[in-house]
Amino acid sequence: MIEQLRSQDKAIELLEKSGCSTSVIRHCKTVAKLAIKIARILQRRGFEVDTELVETGALLHDIGRSKTHSVDHAIVGARIIESAGMSNAIARIIERHVGGGIPQDEAVKLGWPEKNYLPETLEERIVAYADKLVEGNKRVPINETIGQLSRKLGKNHPSIARLKALDKEFQSLLDESL
Numbered sequence: 001m002i003e004q005l006r007s008q009d010k011a012i013e014l015l016e017k018s019g020c021s022t023s024v025i026r027h028c029k030t031v032a033k034l035a036i037k038i039a040r041i042l043q044r045r046g047f048e049v050d051t052e053l054v055e056t057g058a059l060l061h062d063i064g065r066s067k068t069h070s071v072d073h074a075i076v077g078a079r080i081i082e083s084a085g086m087s088n089a090i091a092r093i094i095e096r097h098v099g100g101g102i103p104q105d106e107a108v109k110l111g112w113p114e115k116n117y118l119p120e121t122l123e124e125r126i127v128a129y130a131d132k133l134v135e136g137n138k139r140v141p142i143n144e145t146i147g148q149l150s151r152k153l154g155k156n157h158p159s160i161a162r163l164k165a166l167d168k169e170f171q172s173l174l175d176e177s178l
Contacts, residue, residue: 007052011059018066018080026137032058034139035130041174042122050123057093058127060086064094074098075112089123096120097128099149100162118162129170132163142167 015025035058039049064077078095082088096102101118108114119128132145142163150160 007056008059011056014060014084015063015066018063020063020066023136024062024065027134028059028062030137030139031061031127031130031134034058034133035126038126038130038170038174039123042126045173045175047122047173049126053087053089053093053123054126057090057123058130060090061094061097061127061131071098071110072112074117089121092121093119093124093127096124097131099159100132100164100166101128102159106158119166125166125169129166132166 012025012029015028020028032055035054036051039051039054042049043051060077060081062073062077063080064073064075066080067073067076074095074097078091081091081094096117096119098117102110102112103118104114104116107117119125133139133142135145146160146163146167149163150157153159
């Protein structure tokens with residue numbers, strides 16, 4: 001437990017040192033709290049989940065917002081984490097949390113390095129999902145997030161289908177209200 005508190009403190013310190021605003025830090029803390037709740041529910045259901053990785057990844061998922069508020073904050077954030085010498089697993093959570101994930105062909109169109117940015121591990125998917133259930137530092141229904149994204153990108157944008165699939169996956173895995 002002491003080790004976990006240290007990693008939380010280090011993550012918050014890194015957010016502050018990187019220049020994240022207090023509102024971004026509050027958002028990250030709220031996402032982390034929800035992500036941990038999801039992880040613990042899944043653990044009780046028999047899933048193997050690295051809760052410390054979930055918490056640290058969730059706390060740091062928007063660190064790139066210290067430099068930009070565009071969708072590129074995911075790439076920028078992963079670079080910040082890599083330059084800080086943190087694990088590749090945390091960098092992958094950060095670069096794969098936007099939308100329902102971004103496949104390689106869409107990443108290329110965004111000018112990102114050519115690779116897949118879809119959340120693959122359970123920890124990556126938990127953080128991506130928890131982030132979609134938090135607006136600012138308030139919990140929101142997934143339909144609100146989907147509606148906002150539909151208005152911004154268009155209702156037929158492929159990210160909408162990916163986000164709906166992520167929600168469907170977690171609704172079946174959790175089988176209970178958050």
